[in-house]
Amino acid sequence: MNAVTSLPVMMPASAEIFLAIAGMVLLMIGVFRGESSLRFLSYATIATFAVAAILVVTQGGGGEAFYGLFVSEGFAQFAKILILIGSAFAVLLSRDYLVREQAGRFEFPILILFATLGMLMMVSANDLMSLYMSLELQSLSLYVMASIRRDTLKATEAGLKYFVLGALSSGMLLYGCSMIYGFAGTTSFTGLAAVFAAQTGVVPLGLVIGIVFLIAGLAFKVSAVPFHMWTPDVYEGAPTPVTALFAVAPKIAALALFVRAMMDPFADLIGSWQQVLVFVSIASMGLGALGALVQTNIKRLMAYSSIGHMGYLLVGIAAGNQAGVTGVMLYLATYIFMNVGTFAMILAMRRDGRLVEEIGDLAGLSKTHPMMALALMIFMFSMAGIPPLAGFFGKWYVFMAAVDAGLFGLAVIGILTSVIGAFYYLRIIKIMYFDEATQPLDDAVSQDLRVILYGSAVVTVLFVLFISPVYDAAKVAAISLVGA
Amino acid sequence: MEPYLAVVIGLLVAAAVYLMTDRHMVRMLFGVALLGTAVNLVVFVSGDVLRGLPPLIAVDATTPNGEVANALPQALVLTAIVIGFGLFSFALALVFKTAQRFGTADVDQLGAAEPTADSKFSPVDGSKDGAAERKRAA
């Protein structure tokens, strides 16, 4: 096959190819121009994301590319758009931070770009090896970001922890992949699906081990129990914009990959993995809720909160049906804005020019910064899943899917942990509204942060009006993956 | 060959586990490297180990001649090796820089992230390595 005829075959992956090329170019510019290029690189990266988003929308529906290693359909398009939104927010947040901290780390936007490239490829990976490769591409960029601020012990420790535990999970993932290959003779998702559909009788235990290890590797990436341990330390230790990135885009990518892996190649083996996911989901919801109760650092609290959210999202995957996938996609769409908004708030928490991150620092915020307090209250209520805010609907759909799938116990446990969850989100509201301020936070909040903070709050509140189109889009995406 | 390789891989994994749970960063890193090697071998083993010829195609043929080694796992292992190398190099730089900056190779010295119960509700002291100081005081 010559080069001319193979070009159309690449079109579904045009967004990724564009990102890769743009990343290399920006890297060159960055390396040669140094710190002074931060501003340019940030906006260039966001522009790149915008172009990539257009390519995803226009070209992404085309099916397979690269001899079936890469697949793009409605599901991938939905997830990729969410990822690009989350990453663009992360670039904005980090730019503000880097400027304020006078730390002209021009590497940040480029690393976010490469991480995003990895995430997009994860979403479209249609082969165990592509899955591994894209995951590593993403992870390595994140390892670098987590450890790049090497002059504080906490950041260094965070970077090291993330790396070592990440390497462990990569090993497990690869181990799982090779076990699966050993039993099925193929690494392609399409091929695996065909093999398992034809298979009758008992599932070989070695294959189950392979799937369990694959799940374990993915569980690490979405920070689900028992592979969540890096999350609180890294969230707390890493620079806040990095945490903001960690909390959103990679989670979406890893979950999309998780959904694809479970629903496409292993759909017919649901009996082998459903119980594992139910366990992981319950443990994550429980630990996330309980752990968050006693935190005083708001980034650490967000870490436990994200563990809990991942538990809820896994409920949708464990349901193993189209409703569950729809729920997961919808949940993720709401998840972006609650999290980005909250992290914008955390980045706006400065006293005498320095970032503070204790929850107690929010005391009396309703008096000193009423609008910010209102925005944060919206995010907290939304995360607690209180209607009619956005966060309620995601929870609602995944629980409904679990009920549909007959997982009543899972749904009920999920709702019970939501009660505990509600407590710690409301504790923040109580501190903001009812506690006396010791020393007010700084007034100066940059334009970027304001826009992100209030914009996200508006979206979270008004989501209820747009629930129908978003739901329809999520459903179309889910159907493109698992059928009606 | 497979049963013997399985035993040796188990040995490598055991060594990796032992080293990765060490507090010295370099030993930890060695553990990561061993784990990578062990997993690469697993990938290789999963596609049948034949005492065979390399998967090459003769000039006058269009398919390999006779029984050749399984090409697919080889390609997979190659990818994994290169990725593992990338990871290892970066990690080495990270360990080196950390040891230089803080003068220790002990991961526990970097500080306990979860504050103990008694220091839980004290305001953060604002110093760079507050966690480590708290730990030392305890």
Next chain:
Amino acid sequence: MTTTKPDRYDVWVMATVAISLAGFVVGLTWIPGIAASDFPTVDWPWVEGLGIDLAFRVDGLSLLFVLLITGVGVPVLGYAAAYASDGAKRRRLCLLLFAFLLAMLGLVTADDLITLFVFWEATTVISYLLIGFDHEREAARRSALQGLLVTAAGGLALLAGLVLLGAEAGTFRLSELPAALADTDPSDLTLSLVLILCGCFTKSAQLPFHFWLPNAMAAPTPVSAYLHSATMVKAGIYLMARVHPVYSDHELWFPVLTVVGAATAVWASIQALRQTDLKLMLAHTTVMALGTLTMFLGSSSPVAVAAAATFIVVHALYKSTLFLVIGVIDRRTGTRDRRLVSGLSSVLPMTAIAAFAGAFSMAGFPPFLGFIGKELKYEGALAIAEEPGLVIVAAVAANAMMVAIALAVSVRSFLGQPSDVDAGTPPPRLMVAVPLFLGLCGLIFGLAPSLIGETIVQPAATAVLGMPAEIKLALWHGVNLPLLLSIVTVVLGIGLYFWLDRITLGLDRIGARLPVSGDRIYDAVLHTTLDGAKRLTSVVQGGRLPVYIGLSFAAVGLALLVGAVGDEAETWSAIRLEPLEPWEIASLALLAVGAALAIAGRRRLTALCGLAAVGVGTTLVFLMHGAVDVAVTQFMVEALIVVFVAAVIPKIPPFESIRRSVRERVARGLLAAFVGLGATLALLRLAPPVDRTITSFYEQMSVPEAFGRNVVNVILVDFRALDTLGEVAVVVIAAFGAFALLRGRRFSRGAE
């Protein structure tokens, strides 16, 4: 302070009153239509995909609540405007109250289970803000949080119940539920019933969730009046009435509601007698009233249901009156202690009239509406076929205590020796007028019960029962058993009233010794949870990386071993131990020795040699099994790693710089052996030969498609070009990352 005329900032307040009043009038216009079963409905599609709509429907039951919510809401809003001390607070209070009013209206008119839940939670959240309105006080904050936690927890249980109910029925429309569930086996509904009742009981403060309501007295008086009379706590009652047609045949419905309701009613009346704070006393009587309502809703007898419907109106009127009266007393005297307040009729004559009107209605004296309500209750109790005894005893006991409390609020406070009023200020006129109006309503409806009987109560009872009910309210039913019971009640009540102080003392003494109370259980649960969470995080999340790794590996090892020691015995027999060639032995030995050196090497370079040996051993394995390319790559990578590490190692402290205890090493060794064993056993399960279809495809296509003769290379650069692209990107990022780490510039200042 003395002016009740709203200042110019209070257009908001005026607007809330006007809109609420309009709502009330609209409600009135619906009466004839609803009596003729013509129900106003609104239906906006919301999430079409799931059939969730913003659906509203007003039937008799909804109308009863709509009229109460707006009818009590308007006076309370006016009172609140007069009550608040400054403009900003006034506006905030009124807007919050109005928001609450809207949420309640949504709740009682929703025809969709999810819409209902949304409004249910909205009332929870707004009530949190209302109860904590005076957030300067610690008690207010604690009570607000307690109320929120209890009701929000119940709310989520309710959500679970509603989901199950909707899933079972196949529809989320409340109005379609009874028909949809007509053929369902009641036992399939048990779980949803229990969960929904949890929601109702927490919201309506039934035992054992009753404790939050009296604590919620930390709220400003108009808030208490509104929440306790017509709204918040009635939401649970409303929902029980709403699902009555669905569940009343369920075997749990009658016993649970009757017993819980009766126990709550009696327990709350006893608690009420203990109180010396007038407001707290009334708060407990609210719990008592809710218990009574729950008890009657347990029955399917038309009279009992009619009694419940009537009592909802009665209670709303007298309870709002009395709360507002106490607000006036508080303002005028500066105290709410019933032992310190007396003879206020000379200072507050109009309020005295309101107080007597409210109290007599509460006590059930003719000709007040309360009398009709009480007669109907006794009639209903007698009509309950299964447990009339329990219900009658509970009703009489609770009502007798109610009489005593009513007398304490009215007679004790307003007659007799005038008490000192220096600590307070004269209340604004509006604050006096509002309770007077509400109190007189109780008298008017008592004298002309047909005003509410056929118009409001009968359609409500019809809706609850799911069939037409004939209800005629009248003051005089002739001499019958209910009348006799009334007389007994009044006599008992007056007796209790005269002994009230002693009873209070005695109960207080007993109460102090009670080992359990809901409040204490709440505290205990809260603290146990927090402590447990603290312990859990310090164990699981201790911050030590080696521990994290160890825990992860433990999970891995467990998975491996569980998988490997499966039941398929035949795979073990399939293992072929063929003789090894010398070079094979050499490569295996190199791997084993290398691993041992890497572990045991005390010096950094020794360990590095071990690592290198493993690399060479791996290279040999690849080389001897037809993987030339892999072997070459592995060797080069290994060489590079050794060079890098050797260059870096002198700059890093030696291994001996860290002490490791024997225990630690033994634990690690055991874990390592465990995981290693698991890995081996799991690998032995990989039964060859593997399916080579895909590989054959590559072998076939290699030359014609990609013009390549090295199949591995063809796979990498042609068929799997994507992986290779990613691989290159990984190496670029690794180099870039190392560059970023190692380049000289540092942050000029830290943030942490």
